[in-house]
Amino acid sequence: MYGEAHWPAAATLGGTSAPFLRIRNLTKLFGGFAALKDVSLDIVGGEFVCFLGPSGCGKTTLLRAIAGLDIQSEGTIEQGGRDISGLPPSARDFGIVFQSYALFPNLTVAENVGYGLRSRKLRKAAIATRVAELLTLVGLPEYGAKYPAQISGGQQQRVALARALATSPGLLLLDEPLSALDARVRLRLRHEVKALQRRLGVTTIMVTHDQEEALTMADRIVVMNHGVIEQVGTPIEIYREPATPFVADFVGTMNFLDGVLVGAGRVRLGAAELECDSDGLAPGARVRVSIRPEDVRVRGLEAGILNRLAVEIAECDFMGSFCRASLRPAAMPEAVIQADFSINLMRDYDIEPGRHLEVALPPERLGVFARD
Amino acid sequence: MATAVGGPTVRRTLSSDDVIMRAGLVLLTVWLAVTVALPLWALLSKSFQNSDGDFVGLANYVRYFSTPAMFQSFWNSIAVALATTAIVLPLAFIYAYALTRSCIPARWLFQALALIPILAPSLLPAISLIYLFGNQGLFKDWLFGNSIYGPLGIVIAQVFYCFPHALMILATALSMADGRLYEAADVLGASRLRVFFTVTLPSAKYGVISAGFVIFTLVITDFGIAKVIGGRFNVLATDIYKQVIGQQNFAMGAVVGFVLLMPAVLAFLADRLVQRRQMAVLSARAVPLVPRPVPARDWGLFACCGVVAGLLAGILAVAVWASFIKFWPYNLSLTLNNYNFANFDPSGWAPYWTSVRMALWVAAIGTVIVFAGAYLVEKSRGFTVGRNLVQFLATLPLAVPGLVLGLGYIFFFNAPNNPLNFLYATLGILVINTIAHFYTVVHLTAVTALKQIDAEFEAVSASLRVPFYRTLMRVTVPICLPAILDIGVYLFVNAMTTVSAVIFLYSTDTKLASIAVVNMDEAGFTAAAAAMATMIVVTSAGVKLLQVALNHAFARRTQAWRRR
Numbered sequence: 020m021y022g023e024a025h026w027p028a029a030a031t032l033g034g035t036s037a038p039f040l041r042i043r044n045l046t047k048l049f050g051g052f053a054a055l056k057d058v059s060l061d062i063v064g065g066e067f068v069c070f071l072g073p074s075g076c077g078k079t080t081l082l083r084a085i086a087g088l089d090i091q092s093e094g095t096i097e098q099g100g101r102d103i104s105g106l107p108p109s110a111r112d113f114g115i116v117f118q119s120y121a122l123f124p125n126l127t128v129a130e131n132v133g134y135g136l137r138s139r140k141l142r143k144a145a146i147a148t149r150v151a152e153l154l155t156l157v158g159l160p161e162y163g164a165k166y167p168a169q170i171s172g173g174q175q176q177r178v179a180l181a182r183a184l185a186t187s188p189g190l191l192l193l194d195e196p197l198s199a200l201d202a203r204v205r206l207r208l209r210h211e212v213k214a215l216q217r218r219l220g221v222t223t224i225m226v227t228h229d230q231e232e233a234l235t236m237a238d239r240i241v242v243m244n245h246g247v248i249e250q251v252g253t254p255i256e257i258y259r260e261p262a263t264p265f266v267a268d269f270v271g272t273m274n275f276l277d278g279v280l281v282g283a284g285r286v287r288l289g290a291a292e293l294e295c296d297s298d299g300l301a302p303g304a305r306v307r308v309s310i311r312p313e314d315v316r317v318r319g320l321e322a323g324i325l326n327r328l329a330v331e332i333a334e335c336d337f338m339g340s341f342c343r344a345s346l347r348p349a350a351m352p353e354a355v356i357q358a359d360f361s362i363n364l365m366r367d368y369d370i371e372p373g374r375h376l377e378v379a380l381p382p383e384r385l386g387v388f389a390r391d
Numbered sequence: 392m393a394t395a396v397g398g399p400t401v402r403r404t405l406s407s408d409d410v411i412m413r414a415g416l417v418l419l420t421v422w423l424a425v426t427v428a429l430p431l432w433a434l435l436s437k438s439f440q441n442s443d444g445d446f447v448g449l450a451n452y453v454r455y456f457s458t459p460a461m462f463q464s465f466w467n468s469i470a471v472a473l474a475t476t477a478i479v480l481p482l483a484f485i486y487a488y489a490l491t492r493s494c495i496p497a498r499w500l501f502q503a504l505a506l507i508p509i510l511a512p513s514l515l516p517a518i519s520l521i522y523l524f525g526n527q528g529l530f531k532d533w534l535f536g537n538s539i540y541g542p543l544g545i546v547i548a549q550v551f552y553c554f555p556h557a558l559m560i561l562a563t564a565l566s567m568a569d570g571r572l573y574e575a576a577d578v579l580g581a582s583r584l585r586v587f588f589t590v591t592l593p594s595a596k597y598g599v600i601s602a603g604f605v606i607f608t609l610v611i612t613d614f615g616i617a618k619v620i621g622g623r624f625n626v627l628a629t630d631i632y633k634q635v636i637g638q639q640n641f642a643m644g645a646v647v648g649f650v651l652l653m654p655a656v657l658a659f660l661a662d663r664l665v666q667r668r669q670m671a672v673l674s675a676r677a678v679p680l681v682p683r684p685v686p687a688r689d690w691g692l693f694a695c696c697g698v699v700a701g702l703l704a705g706i707l708a709v710a711v712w713a714s715f716i717k718f719w720p721y722n723l724s725l726t727l728n729n730y731n732f733a734n735f736d737p738s739g740w741a742p743y744w745t746s747v748r749m750a751l752w753v754a755a756i757g758t759v760i761v762f763a764g765a766y767l768v769e770k771s772r773g774f775t776v777g778r779n780l781v782q783f784l785a786t787l788p789l790a791v792p793g794l795v796l797g798l799g800y801i802f803f804f805n806a807p808n809n810p811l812n813f814l815y816a817t818l819g820i821l822v823i824n825t826i827a828h829f830y831t832v833v834h835l836t837a838v839t840a841l842k843q844i845d846a847e848f849e850a851v852s853a854s855l856r857v858p859f860y861r862t863l864m865r866v867t868v869p870i871c872l873p874a875i876l877d878i879g880v881y882l883f884v885n886a887m888t889t890v891s892a893v894i895f896l897y898s899t900d901t902k903l904a905s906i907a908v909v910n911m912d913e914a915g916f917t918a919a920a921a922a923m924a925t926m927i928v929v930t931s932a933g934v935k936l937l938q939v940a941l942n943h944a945f946a947r948r949t950q951a952w953r954r955r
Contacts (some may be wrong), residue, residue, distance in 0.1 A: 064917025077593035088772075088850050090403055107406030108853035115854045166952035186855060207574045358939045 037100070038086070039222050040063035040190065045094035047080050047185060047246075054080040055091065056246040057374060062209055065220045067213065069227055069237035073269065079194060080227045085224065086192055087111050099189060113190040114183030120175050122167040128154070128178050129163035135186045153181040157217070173204040180212070182221070185374040192214070193225040198231060209236055230270045232288040234258065242266045264388045267309050274356050276308045286387065289351030293326045300389060309386035312343060315358035316379040326380040330356070332372050335365075344370065346378065355381075392880040403773075408859045414770040416781055419764045425811070430799030431791065438645035438803050451646045456532070465650060471542055471626060472610040472654075475549040479557050479606050480599065482550075486841040487561035490694035490839065492568070494684040504700040507707050509555045510931035512905045514912070515924045517619035519546050519709040521917060528718055540622030548616045553609050553704050554699075557602040565591075565597020568680035583852035585664065586724055597665050604662040607791045608655050612792030614891040615905075619912055627651045628891070631794050633799075633893065645802070648795040669671055670947040707928065714922035730926075735911050735919040738902055743926055749821050750867035750886035750930075756877040757826040757833065761882075765837030769926035772851050789831035793891030800824055801895050816898035824896055840874035841867070861934035873895040873942055880938045884931045 038061035047055040055077045062068050070078035083089040085096060087108040095104045103111050122131050133150045141149075152366065154160050157177040159170075167175055176196060183191060196212070197205045213236045216223050227233050233240050234254040242249045242257060242265075250262040261267035264275065278288035280302050286295050288308060300306060322328060330346040333355065342365055346356045360370060369377065405413075441447045455461055471898035476775055489495050508516070523530050524539035537543060577587045581774060610710065614628040621629055627647060717726045733739035763907075768778050788796070804815050816822045844867060854864040868875065890905045897906055904927050912920040944952070 086850070086854065088853075091401055093400060095401075105401045105403040107404060107409060108850065109406045109408065109856050109858075110404065111854075113854055115851065117845075117847045118846060118853070119845050121845045121851045123862075125866060125869045125949065134852070135857060138856075180849075183854070188854075274463065348481050 020083070038062055038321075039066075039099060040050060041095075041097040042085070042386065043090045043095045043097075045096070047084060047089065048078075048092045054246055055084070058246070058248055059146070060130065060241060060248065060251065062224065063220050064374050067216050067236060067238045067383055069225050069240045070234035070243060071227055071233040071240050071270070072243035072249075074228060076243040077287045078228075078241075078243050079316060080246075081243070082192055082194055082226045085190075085381060086113055086115055093344065104122060104387075112188055112287050113191040113192050114186065114188040116176070116183050116194065116196045118195040120153065120167075120179040120199075122179055122182075124167055124177055126165065126166075127133070128159070128167065128170070131167065131178055132163075132181045132185055132382045133183060134265040148367055150316070153185055156184070156300060157181045158211070165172075171204075172209055174207060175384050176200065177211075180215070185219070189222065191221045195224065195226055195228070198229065202257045205232075212236065235381050236288070240270075242269065244269070261309075261386065264307055264309070266349040267386060267388075273309050274312065276310075276351070276354055276356070278306055278308055280304045280306055280387075289354065291328060291348065291350035294383060294387045295387050297387050305390045307388045307390040309388065310356070310384055313379060313390065315346070315356065315359065315382040316381060317358075317364060317376065320377060320379055325382055326376055326379065329375065332374050332376060333374055335360075335370065342370075344347070347378075392715045404660040405411050405936065406853070408853065409772065409774075412859065413774050416771060416774060416777040419760075419767060419781050420705045421779060422760065423781065423787075423830075424852065425829075426792070426823050427784055427787055427796075427830070430796060430803040431787075432799075433650055433802035433806070434645050434795065434799035435644060436451075438649050440642055442640070445487035449698045451642050456649070460625075461630065461647070464627050464630045467542070468611050468626040468628070468656070469625060469864055470649075471545050471549065472607045474542070474546045475610045476606045478546070479553050480603055482699060483561050483602065484595075484599065485528050485692065485695050486554075487558055487565050489696050490558075491562055491565040492680070492682050493689045493692050493859045494682055501696050502702055504704055505558050506555050508704050508882060510888070510935060511707065511710075512890060512908060512924055513548070513552045513613050513615040514890065514905065514908050514920070515710050515928065516706050517544065517616045518618055518800075518908075518912065518917060518921050518924060519706045519713070521547055522713045522719060522921070523716055524707055529720055538622065539623040542896055544620035544622075545617055545624065545626070548620055550553060550611045551703060552613065552616065553606045556609060557606050560602040560605060561595065564595040564601075568594060570678040570680035570778050573680055589856065598908060600665045601662050604658040604665075608658045610653050611658075612651065612794065612891065612893065612948065615909065616923060618890075618909060628792070628794055632894065635798060641802070644798055646800045648792075651792050652790075652795050653740070655792050658904065663710065677862050686908045706787055709922045711925050715926045716918060719918065729918040729922040732907070732919060732923065733912075735906060735914070735916040738899070738907065742902045742907035743900055743923065745812055745818070746887055746927070747930065749818055749825070749901075749903060750883045751816070752822045753825045753886040755881040756822065756885040757829075757859050758875060758879040760826065760866075760869070761830065761833045761878055762837050765834055765841055766867065769838060769841045770859070770867075772849075782797050785834040786831055788827055788829070791828075793889060793893075795827050796896075797892035797895035798822065801818065816896075816901065818901045820896055821893050821901055821903070824892050825889060826882070828892045829882060829885045831875055833881055836874055836881070837871075837880060838879055840871045844870055845853065869886050872945060875937075876938055876945075880934055883934050887927050 028195055040060075040062040042058060042060040042062075042205060045055050045058040046053060054146050058077070058081060067353065072078045080089065084091045085109075087103070087106055090105060095102060096104065102147055115267050123134070126134070129150050132153050132158065133146045136146045136149060150163065151160065154163055157180055159174060160179075161175055162170060162174065162178075167178065176343065179196070193212075197208055198389060200208065201251055205223070211234060225236065234257075239251060240257050241251050244265050250257060250266045251259075252262075257270055261270065261273075267273045268275070276288050278286045279294065280297055280300055281287045281296055284294060284297050285295065286293050286306060286308055293308070295308065299304070329349045331349070333345040336343045341359050341361050344358050348354055363371070399498060423757070434934070438451055439446055439448060445760070456835070461697045486501075488504060490498060493568050495501070502700055521537055521544075522528060524534055525531070527661050533542070565873065571572065572590050572594075573586065610629060614632065617624075617626045617629045618632070627650060631647045631651065634647055674779070712727050715725045715727070716722075728734070732743075761935060764781060768781050771778060794797055801822065803809065804820060806812060814823070849868060853857065888905060890909060892907060893903055894909070897903055902910075904923055908920045908923045908927075911917075
């Protein structure tokens, strides 16, 4: 009865099928403090979703509400069409991996993985087969007889994953599963976890504060801050079209320049006027304009290129494969724009502190947010 | 979008785990209410009644405070407690410093020797002192005509009895040292003395204060020492006994009990306040300090420790030796006659076996109740009211002197309308009372052990739909086995040595060894009393050694999964 086929087939992403997990108007109060404020979210079957945000943003609270570990104060959760809002964890259908892994130290790896199977009245032989299958799945077929303290952190993490998957849950919850590992192991496990999830097609929610982890692993990212969802989107949407200044700032590096809209699609920053895309904002509005360091253009500034700025190079920080330069636009005495220049470009344009240079800020790369 | 406020609150379904755990918490609350809270309440209300049980308001208190002879005991108790604290604190500090911050040789031996007094009833040092300095004492002349019976004897015996308690707290405080602070002080060129006063002492400050309160409370509430060596010097603890057993004046006994409760409660509250501040002394990133040998200091400390440990062992040795002596001090040849208890007390050896039986029951039942209780408080979800109530009731006994609790038991369990009064004068009430008396310390031991376990084990088993009790038996209990053993041994040893609470509760059939010591001493059979006290020490020490052996075996068996 246990096999990979048991997992629900991955639904088409963003399709019109009913969501696997429906979260409506979730609020969680701790004393007087609201850790979640009226959060609503749909998750499609087979999706890999990351809850991303700084510590205290409510991402873990949301995960624990979905698991039934800390039940929300208000709001409903449905999983697979069943209302699970007030159910205890044992009446829900999920597997979970914690940051600490919570492996039972006095049980062997095999006993840990088979822990949830024993209570399901399976015969010993059936359990052993299933455990061996799971250990092979996570790449640790030889490790069944070892104790958790005898294997590495990355291996412990995979055992915890196998244990969570043993009972073929409909939903896999990962609470910062990689953050206790050192950088190299973390990079490798990102791919392994993602590949495993894709192969099994199990709907997965991972909580993380590491934006790089979210960008590389997730089908969709839910960016949270102060107990509310700031934006939901694919990694590319989140990076390219951040919906709020918070998202723009939290995911990747972003320059912000304060200015005023002077007409449709025109913004004044200091003494300069730039073309931009200012949908829905009235002229005269105070705005914050954003651009990523890698979008500042130096090459190919032929006639007709918009948004040119004369700048002085204030500093260059060597970052290995590129340099992050701090630019002072002549037209904006207060502002500093950070730009990423490849080593190649540095050589071609002889870039070093004190030099003057002309750059362009492409209109389609500028974000415009209202400012109060 | 709807506003966050005012929506319907979520209706929670309880899992069978939740239901079982909550039922357990309710049961535990009832247990603690019956064994701790209600007896105390009975005592308190008794102090406002006359001998016929009519309410008389504060009349008893007025009489107590206006009788100088009685009120004098209050000041006597305070004076003795302060003197003992002043002596024990510096001694224990130096000893703890030597154990934790120096490289003295044979550290394990000093550690073991310092714990001797815990294994003995408090009566034992008093008996030893009588043999050394009493009317027939070997060194009676050394006191220049002063009598050992009175404050002098009480204070010396209390120093022996309180020393290990203070030492354990101070050693813990001193072992929490951040090595980086000492390196910084070294680099800045501070002298060793300056480092001591600016780094060592401040970081151990709360430990010192806490140890001070513990000593003070122990002395105020101890009964055995003052009983044996107090002479005509009255203290609160002996006053209660005289009022209740001597004069059958229960109302006045209750008043003295309440007066005795006051300093103990104050010390307890002050200590809690201090403890709360201590939390942040050691950050997670601290580097443990590893002491380096400094010959001059180490040998100096070695000498100090040698003297202290020698005195502790010496006092024990005197009592043991005296128990084998034919006729102190005129015929010092050895004999086993003093162990033939039937010659001195009609109950013979029976009290010893009753004590062992009682201690085994206390250890067996107490360990289960305490560990289950701590588990429910720590690991159940929701039901904050129940958990806080249990936590409060579990901490309460620490502030209640044994005599006060014992007296409360008389009032509560002996009441004719109490359905539980069938327990009165049985071994059962002694077991229940002793578990209640020592509940707090073992509860805290269990809580500490449970807090060190990954907090998500229960969440993981719930997600795997494994009931909590299976994870408890298969994972939590095996991991906590050393702590559980610790709890059992602590309860056993204390059940063997305790006098104060049970002195009001025993019957002729359930007389305990420690009470037999008091009785035989009272009847003038000091050698037999010493012999019975020796039996108690030997038994406690045997159990303690058994624990060490079991811990070793456990560590070997579980090496594989404990390796870091």
